Amino acid sequence: MTVLDIPELALVALVGVSGSGKSTFARRHFAPSQVLSSDTFRGLVADDENDQSASADAFDALHHVAAIRLRRGLLTVVDATNLQPHARAGLIRVAREHDVLPVAIVLDVPEAVAWERTEARADRTFGRQVLNRMRRDLRQSFGRLAREGFRKVHVLRGVEEIDAAEIRYEKMF
Ligand code: GTP
Numbered sequence: 001m002t003v004l005d006i007p008e009l010a011l012v013a014l015v016g017v018s019g020s021g022k023s024t025f026a027r028r029h030f031a032p033s034q035v036l037s038s039d040t041f042r043g044l045v046a047d048d049e050n051d052q053s054a055s056a057d058a059f060d061a062l063h064h065v066a067a068i069r070l071r072r073g074l075l076t077v078v079d080a081t082n083l084q085p086h087a088r089a090g091l092i093r094v095a096r097e098h099d100v101l102p103v104a105i106v107l108d109v110p111e112a113v114a115w116e117r118t119e120a121r122a123d124r125t126f127g128r129q130v131l132n133r134m135r136r137d138l139r140q141s142f143g144r145l146a147r148e149g150f151r152k153v154h155v156l157r158g159v160e161e162i163d164a165a166e167i168r169y170e171k172m173f
């Protein structure tokens, strides 16, 4: 079992390519109300969870809700790929504005696994090149997360380690 220590009040960014299992992980470890998913917010602002042209508005709304939750002292999980520095910077900013620790949980599965899962989904229609680019962004992310301001960076490598992970909440003083 891999124990992931997380402050009781944190902004948790899941980081991983499409098909790495972020939404599955979020469902398993957190309450639905704790999880802000980019897909859900695209649906809310565009009636279409896959409308990528709605991403800017969707993240605007997501950041706004995250900020309100943090102000109210509620642990918040962001279920988005979070593969690009500018996407993560927005989350770091919201966390800092509310004196909340930003934490990253990286799900790193082999590209073949992510591709197989993605191909099996009717709601994901992008090509292998897109996944390839996400993998490249992920590789570049590893060395950057702590420097960007994430106070804890948990990296889960492979399907088994992801399966065996448990969250442990640290009391704050
Ligand atoms: P995006 O939302 O596209 O970024 O993907 P995601 O990272 O949220 O992946 P998601 O959790 O939706 O998982 C993708 C597919 O893989 C789903 O059909 C899941 O059922 C499957 N899946 C996720 N995690 C596991 C796992 O641990 N084991 C198995 N067998 N399947 C998994």
Ligand code: MG
Residues within 6 Å of the ligand: 022, 023, 024, 039, 079
């Ligand atoms: Mg998902």
